[in-house]
Amino acid sequence: MATSYTVLGQAAPAATTDTDVYTVPAATQAVVSTIFIANGAGTAGSYTIRVRVAGEANADKQMIANDVAIPANDATTITAGITLGAGDVVTVNCSSADMSVNIFGSEIS
16 A cells, blocks of 8 residues: 655635535545645635535535634644545635635545
8 A cells, every 4th residue: 555645735715605625536535634725815704614524515514623713814733533434525605705725634545
C-alpha cells in the first residue's frame, strides 16, 4: 500500500450551498488530518461540515461541525484524524461566498 500526503480538496463554496470538497477515490482510503476554513468577508459567518459515508444523502448524523461561527476576516482550523473509505464525501456549507475550505491529509491506495 502506498501513502500520499497531500491536499485532499479545496473549495470556495457559493453561499448557503452544500459543496463536496473531497470524495475518496475508488480502491482508496484516506485520513483527513486538518481542515482550514477561512472567512474573507468583512462580516462574521458560519459553516457546517458533514462526512457522508459512501456518498449518502445529507443527514444530521453526519455533522462534525454545525453552524459554527467564524469572525470576519478570520480563519479556523480543525485538526482531527478523520478516517474515510472509498466513496466517502466531505461536504461543507458556508454562510458566505467569501469563505474557503482546504482539506489536508493522506490517501492510502
